[in-house]
Amino acid sequence: MSSDGGPWRLYVVLYGETEWPTFRWDRPGPVPTPKERRAVxxxxxxxxxxxxxxxxxxxxxxxxxxxxxxxxxxxxxxREVVEA
Structure with a gap:
């Protein structure tokens, strides 16, 4: 997750892949809470x-x-969530 003062971006780094799962909060603050991060x-x-x-x-x-x-x-x- 990162921000340079603008919107926050969460991304899952997948080594060897060119595209990663991502999400963007369209707000510069507050920092997304742990609950928000888990939901994303x-x-x-x-x-x-x-x-x-x-x-x-x-x-x-x-x-x-x-x-x-x-x-x-x-x-x-x-880790990836695997449905049983």
């Missing part, structure tokens, strides 16, 4: 693995400019 993951067919917690980091667009906009990034390990 479920709608995309995924869930956090048991015991997984969200971790947060930040990046900037231009590493040579400390005034560059900050990109907030959150991640959690997920």
């Amino acid at each position: 993951l479920a709608a995309l067919g995924y869930e956090p693995v048991p015991g997984a917690v969200w971790s947060w980091s930040e990046d900037i667009r231009d590493v040579d400019d400390d005034g560059s906009p900050v990109l907030l990034i959150a991640d959690v390990t997920v």
Whole structure:
């Protein structure tokens, strides 16, 4: 999940794939709640693995400019939901 001050985007990284499941909240804030994130993951067919917690980091667009906009990034390990 990420935002650069605009809308929040949640995406499931699928290694080796060119297209990933994604969702966009059309709001810059507040940060989507854990409940909202779980609901979106479920709608995309995924869930956090048991015991997984969200971790947060930040990046900037231009590493040579400390005034560059900050990109907030959150991640959690997920698994595909398999219907029994």
